[in-house]
Amino acid sequence: MRRKIVAGNWKMNGSKDLSEKLVGYVRSEAGSLDNDVEVVIIPPVIYIKDVLEQARNVVSVGVQNVGQWQSGAYTGEVSAEMAKDAGCRYALVGHSERRQLFGETDEQVAEKVALVVSSGLTAIVCVGETLEEREAGQAEAVVAGQVRTGLSSVALGEWHNIVVAYEPVWAIGTGKTATSDDAQAMHAAIRDVLKGMGAPAEEISLLYGGSVKADNAAALFSEPDVDGGLIGGASLVAKEFMSICRSLPAGA
Ligand code: 13P
Secondary structure: OOOOEEEEEOOOOOOHHHHHHHHHHHHHHHOOOOOOOEEEEEOOHHHHHHHHHHHOOOOEEEEOOOOOOOOOOOOOOOOHHHHHHHOOOEEEEOOHHHHHHHOOOHHHHHHHHHHHHHOOOEEEEEEOOOHHHHHOOOHHHHHHHHHHHHOOOOOHHHHHHEEEEEOOHHHOOOOOOOOHHHHHHHHHHHHHHHHHOOOOHHHOOEEEEOOOOOOOHHHHHOOOOOOEEEEOHHHHOHHHHHHHHHOOOOOO
């Protein structure tokens, strides 16, 4: 049985006030979800403590990025162990904004995944093709490469701490969503790649991200290989985020 997850990535948005109000609301509603979905909030690192206070173990908390070193003279960085120590359960690795704006490579993703997993956190590893790559017919090959290299450091007993999020770059923050068929096709392809790597692919949760909203979540989540979502903009709006959480079918 795969974990069903809806995670809200706040990116560089939010405030103390939002941490209190939105997370308080999400916590009060999450208790009554009847579809076993694990709700995760991934705020800017400076608000993790505020979000944890409101989350009270009903909602899980994650960090948006970790440094690629264990500790030391890396001003501005936060380690996976620190995130774990602070109370996080998840860490995003390799978000397309980190890849595009900060030059993060698949090799760095692999190093971070190793640190995240060894610290006891679950890594949500983000992959996805650009519009040019999709139009050139390379989407599956690009994503397969990101999965193979980005997860090359995962040992056999560690796969239960891996979640993969497919986020086509052209769908992020654009209002353009992959069709349910396209999302399903890519998720099935990712599962095949994982199988080929010797991973227990049927047990690994695959999330879809990219302009998921309350009105398209149910169709995406009804696909057999879509185990939940990674939500950006809509995770900043309490009611919409909860409506997305409710869209996951029970027992899927
Ligand atoms: P949007 O939902 O705003 O498109 O963002 C998706 C995303 O990047 C989540 O990590």
